[in-house]
Amino acid sequence: MFDRVRARLARFVEPAPDTGPTVGLLVDGPNVLRDEFDVDLDDLRNVARDLGYVGVIRLYLDEHATPGLIQAAEARGFEVVITSGDVDVKLAVDATALSADGTIDRLAIASRDTDFKPVLEHAGTVGIETFAIAPGSYGRSDALQNAADEAITLGT
Numbered sequence: 001m002f003d004r005v006r007a008r009l010a011r012f013v014e015p016a017p018d019t020g021p022t023v024g025l026l027v028d029g030p031n032v033l034r035d036e037f038d039v040d041l042d043d044l045r046n047v048a049r050d051l052g053y054v055g056v057i058r059l060y061l062d063e064h065a066t067p068g069l070i071q072a073a074e075a076r077g078f079e080v081v082i083t084s085g086d087v088d089v090k091l092a093v094d095a096t097a098l099s100a101d102g103t104i105d106r107l108a109i110a111s112r113d114t115d116f117k118p119v120l121e122h123a124g125t126v127g128i129e130t131f132a133i134a135p136g137s138y139g140r141s142d143a144l145q146n147a148a149d150e151a152i153t154l155g156t
Contacts, residue, residue, distance in 0.1 A: 021105035023048050024056035024098045026091050028111035037135035041076045044110055051106055060087045088115045099123040108133055114143040121147050
């Protein structure tokens with residue numbers, strides 16, 4: 001009897017996450033979500049899914065973010081982090097903490113800002129595989145690409 005109940009309940013339970021690597025995707029909103037890049041949040045989420053099981057997916061924004069952008073990001077599964085200070089500092093601190101606490105196996109940073117080069121380098125030294133995601137071919141940072149294990153350019 002219990003086997004039949006378990007079988008029926010199994011249809012309603014989400015499957016366990018893939019045993020592959022756990023990915024943390026951190027998006028530098030002010031540098032990536034610009035009109036000239038035409039970046040889609042769904043594309044970013046799909047890139048993260050291609051890298052493994054998405055354990056952390058965050059969009060960092062400043063206090064000037066529109067409610068529509070915040071709502072759209074949350075609807076797509078992003079945790080939205082709004083800061084009154086420098087977005088880069090909050091993202092860098094969070095990325096370093098995730099790299100150190102064992103939460104993730106892979107760190108993907110979507111930005112064109114070379115300020116994140118030390119974050120990627122540190123993550124690499126503690127055994128985290130790193131990815132630099134550029135918003136477009138003319139939005140790439142050579143420094144980020146060179147610091148990461150792999151570079152990904154959206155729209156190519």
